[in-house]
Amino acid sequence: MAMRPLLAITVLGLSSVLSAAEGGFFHFPDASELWEVLTLRNYNTRLVVGSTSLLGLASGVIGSFLLLRKRSLMGDTLSHACLPGICIMYLVMTGLGGSGKSLPGLLFGATVTGLLGVWLVMLIRNTTRMKDDSAMGIILSVFYGFGVVLLSVIKGLPDSSAAGLESYIYGKVGSMVLQDFFLIASVTGVVLVASCFLLKEFTLLCFDDAYAGILGWNTHVLDLVLLALVTAVTVIGLQAVGLILIIAFLITPAAAARFWTDDLRIMLFLAGAIGGFSGWFGSSISALTPRLSAGALIVLMAALVFLFSMFFGKTRGVVVRLRSQRRLHRKVGRQHLLRALYELLEEQAGDRFGEFPSNAPVRISSLQAKRSWTPGRLRRLIRQAQKEDHLERSGGETVQLSEPGFGEAARTTRNHRLWETYLITHADVAPQHVDRDADRVEHVLGPELVRQLEEKLARDGKPLVSLPSPHLITPGGAGI
Amino acid sequence: MTWYADDVWIVIIGSLCAVACALPGCFLVLRKMSMMGDAISHAVLPGLALGFLVTQSRASLPMFIGAAVVGVLTAVFTQWVGQFGKVDRGAAMGIVFTTLFALGLLMMAEVNHKTKVDLDVSCVLYGAIEFTPLHVIHSFQWGETWIELPLAAVTLGAVLLINLIVILALYKEFNLSSFDPALARTVGVPATLMHYLLMSMVAVTTVASFEAVGSIIVIAMLVVPGATAYLLTNRLSVMLGISAVVGIASAVLGHWGAVTLPPKFGYENPTSTSGGMAVAAGVLFLLVWVFSPTQGLLQGVWMRVRKEPNPIPVTDPDCESSRGPTSHHAAKTLRSR
Numbered sequence: 002m003a004m005r006p007l008l009a010i011t012v013l014g015l016s017s018v019l020s021a022a023e024g025g026f027f028h029f030p031d032a033s034e035l036w037e038v039l040t041l042r043n044y045n046t047r048l049v050v051g052s053t054s055l056l057g058l059a060s061g062v063i064g065s066f067l068l069l070r071k072r073s074l075m076g077d078t079l080s081h082a083c084l085p086g087i088c089i090m091y092l093v094m095t096g097l098g099g100s101g102k103s104l105p106g107l108l109f110g111a112t113v114t115g116l117l118g119v120w121l122v123m124l125i126r127n128t129t130r131m132k133d134d135s136a137m138g139i140i141l142s143v144f145y146g147f148g149v150v151l152l153s154v155i156k157g158l159p160d161s162s163a164a165g166l167e168s169y170i171y172g173k174v175g176s177m178v179l180q181d182f183f184l185i186a187s188v189t190g191v192v193l194v195a196s197c198f199l200l201k202e203f204t205l206l207c208f209d210d211a212y213a214g215i216l217g218w219n220t221h222v223l224d225l226v227l228l229a230l231v232t233a234v235t236v237i238g239l240q241a242v243g244l245i246l247i248i249a250f251l252i253t254p255a256a257a258a259r260f261w262t263d264d265l266r267i268m269l270f271l272a273g274a275i276g277g278f279s280g281w282f283g284s285s286i287s288a289l290t291p292r293l294s295a296g297a298l299i300v301l302m303a304a305l306v307f308l309f310s311m312f313f314g315k316t317r318g319v320v321v322r323l324r325s326q327r328r329l330h331r332k333v334g335r336q337h338l339l340r341a342l343y344e345l346l347e348e349q350a351g352d353r354f355g356e357f358p359s360n361a362p363v364r365i366s367s368l369q370a371k372r373s374w375t376p377g378r379l380r381r382l383i384r385q386a387q388k389e390d391h392l393e394r395s396g397g398e399t400v401q402l403s404e405p406g407f408g409e410a411a412r413t414t415r416n417h418r419l420w421e422t423y424l425i426t427h428a429d430v431a432p433q434h435v436d437r438d439a440d441r442v443e444h445v446l447g448p449e450l451v452r453q454l455e456e457k458l459a460r461d462g463k464p465l466v467s468l469p470s471p472h473l474i475t476p477g478g479a480g481i
Numbered sequence: 482m483t484w485y486a487d488d489v490w491i492v493i494i495g496s497l498c499a500v501a502c503a504l505p506g507c508f509l510v511l512r513k514m515s516m517m518g519d520a521i522s523h524a525v526l527p528g529l530a531l532g533f534l535v536t537q538s539r540a541s542l543p544m545f546i547g548a549a550v551v552g553v554l555t556a557v558f559t560q561w562v563g564q565f566g567k568v569d570r571g572a573a574m575g576i577v578f579t580t581l582f583a584l585g586l587l588m589m590a591e592v593n594h595k596t597k598v599d600l601d602v603s604c605v606l607y608g609a610i611e612f613t614p615l616h617v618i619h620s621f622q623w624g625e626t627w628i629e630l631p632l633a634a635v636t637l638g639a640v641l642l643i644n645l646i647v648i649l650a651l652y653k654e655f656n657l658s659s660f661d662p663a664l665a666r667t668v669g670v671p672a673t674l675m676h677y678l679l680m681s682m683v684a685v686t687t688v689a690s691f692e693a694v695g696s697i698i699v700i701a702m703l704v705v706p707g708a709t710a711y712l713l714t715n716r717l718s719v720m721l722g723i724s725a726v727v728g729i730a731s732a733v734l735g736h737w738g739a740v741t742l743p744p745k746f747g748y749e750n751p752t753s754t755s756g757g758m759a760v761a762a763g764v765l766f767l768l769v770w771v772f773s774p775t776q777g778l779l780q781g782v783w784m785r786v787r788k789e790p791n792p793i794p795v796t797d798p799d800c801e802s803s804r805g806p807t808s809h810h811a812a813k814t815l816r817s818r
Contacts, residue, residue: 068572071569073569077516125770128778129712141700142701142704142762143701146760150753150760153756157751157752248575249580249583252572253579255572292590293590294586304576304579311565311566
């Protein structure tokens with residue numbers, strides 16, 4: 002029954018094998034071949050590509066919950082813990098006189114030991130001072146060791162062919178049959194439906210399990226339900242792509258999706274899409290060059306998507322984060338510079354209380370003494386402020402605030418002093434420490450908050466405009 | 482069972498490997514990085530393939546170097562992905578090692594195809610401890626007996642020695658940076674350097690061991706003895722000692738079980754000693770988990786049983802009423818007095 006698709010894939014890959022035999026490392030298919038594979042014209046391609054795409058979809062969705070629960074490596078433990086179950090069922094079924102290779106039986110065994118392993122991990126974590134990683138490491142190695150013991154016993158049996166069992170370690174995408182496809186499709190269906198129904202519960206479990214416990218939910222049961230779904234995906238993935246590569250299915254698409262969004266529903270959708278896409282693309286390439294294992298290609302595909310997402314992801318990608326870090330850095334620098342200038346102008350204006358200082362040129366050297374800037378940093382800040390039209394260079398050694406720059410400097414200084422006063426009067430912060438704190442909070446302070454603060458201070462009978470600094474302004478002492 | 486010279490060598494090699502893994506393993510358990518051994522032992526595949534491609538031979542040394550380098554790279558990549566991508570460390574590890582494994586599979590397939598050399602994944606990746614006594618590099622007479630020294634014993638003995646020297650030389654630094662990295666950095670211990678030193682140690686140990694005796698022993702011995710010891714003591718030096726004892730005990734028990742147990746269940750051939758050692762370590766862990774005098778399951782149950790028949794008598798009715806979560810109520814009671 003499985004012969005015809007096998008034959009078909011052999012014919013399909015024949016040209017590539019031939020050309021590769023001539024010495025080419027990789028075979029590049031022509032357009033018609035590519036089109037034929039990508040549009041699923043061939044029966045076996047359709048089967049394999051369909052199965053792996055569905056598997057990618059299911060594992061992407063369920064892997065997202067695992068990732069957010071910080072249990073990504075549970076898939077690793079699970080897939081290893083499945084091995085003894087498969088071997089035990091094989092021994093039991095051959096002992097009862099059966100064929101020993103009945104798929105439902107083997108998968109049942111894998112599920113049982115997989116769940117047992119997961120339960121033991123949780124038990125170890127809850128009853129000892131060890132954390133997830135040690136518990137997972139112990140269960141993984143001991144269960145897998147037991148599997149190796151049983152596998153070696155099976156290999157020693159006189160009339161056995163244990164080769165079929167080893168395909169569970171390395172996977173056998175190429176020889177998939179319709180039964181496998183239906184199995185994967187049904188498990189995918191179950192996973193998707195369960196994720197929809199339990200979305201609220203899983204979300205809370207992932208983001209705030211303590212709160213879920215307070216609400217009266219049994220978080221252990223919820224954890225077990227989640228891990229049971231993971232087990233189902235792992236078990237069907239085992240025989241498709243193998244014991245190691247299914248781990249990547251569970252982790253990589255979810256981790257890639259995390260870079261693009263902070264909304265769990267979008268993340269689930271994206272992770273499923275990335276998993277499905279990797280499955281489709283990877284197994285399509287593998288169909289063109291059958292020498293290359295589909296599982297490995299799919300995992301590499303997912304890894305490429307992950308790498309791309311890690312750098313260019315919209316909300317958490319490296320590029321975006323670096324950019325916003327630089328923006329914040331600039332903003333902090335600008336505010337420091339403007340405030341230093343304004344305070345210098347105040348000093349120049351003298352002690353005429355209640356009067357605004359007027360704009361005048363300021364020496365760069367006195368500015369340098371104001372804060373703990375390096376000369377280079379100060380030069381960069383001045384250049385940046387000139388570009389932003391806050392500052393004009395008047396002469397060689399002096400700078401002067403521009404019209405908008407002066408307004409901005411007055412506003413920044415005012416914000417800063419509002420915060421200082423607030424911290425001193427309301428939050429029991431020692432006045433010696435306030436300046437530094439205020440520096441930090443000020444830069445995240447929104448206009449709305451400033452307005453509220455003003456009202457509050459007005460109610461307390463504090464002056465609003467041109468607040469004198471609540472601590473003594475000493476040259477060089479403000480920024481330390 | 483009768484212990485032949487080969488059996489003795491298998492147990493000795495197993496013990497050397499177990500102790501060599503258990504010592505750095507203790508630090509992995511303390512630093513919550515127990516899965517690193519598993520990750521490295523899978524991730525080295527491309528390193529092996531590369532070592533083969535460069536030298537075009539199955540010589541041990543270039544492949545060993547390739548594997549060890551990729552093993553350290555696994556730790557470095559994991560750190561990068563975790564740090565720059567702000568990905569959970571477990572997930573970062575999973576992504577890195579599965580990707581490297583997949584790359585290795587493809588490279589192996591290409592190597593096999595191109596050179597017509599059968600570089601079977603399972604053969605390269607997993608040595609077998611049962612065959613180690615056959616590979617003799619030196620034989621000499623010692624008194625009456627003729628001793629044939631296997632290569633694996635020398636390799637693993639050297640690895641054990643290196644690990645022992647590094648740990649003893651930097652004991653204070655390892656100790657501090659494992660328990661309190663922040664304090665370690667404050668007093669001038671380079672915590673990042675210690676991290677990578679430990680990772681290199683784990684990588685070299687892992688690669689040397691699995692080439693000689695198979696990966697399952699390594700994965701098990703990096704975690705289980707350390708975790709078992711952690712349940713018995715609070716002192717690092719004692720923990721290292723106990724983990725070594727547990728490692729040796731699992732080697733002896735594992736081999737004994739692998740040889741004697743299958744016939745008891747009606748199977749003729751002995752089973753895998755590597756797997757047997759992992760299972761023996763698991764059994765030892767289970768025993769300690771249940772019976773540990775300070776943190777065992779039974780201890781917990783016993784504490785609860787002993788407490789229950791002796792409840793604190795409640796004499797003051799006011800106390801009784803103010804027990805609830807309402808401090809407001811308690812305040813009222815106080816005021817009414």
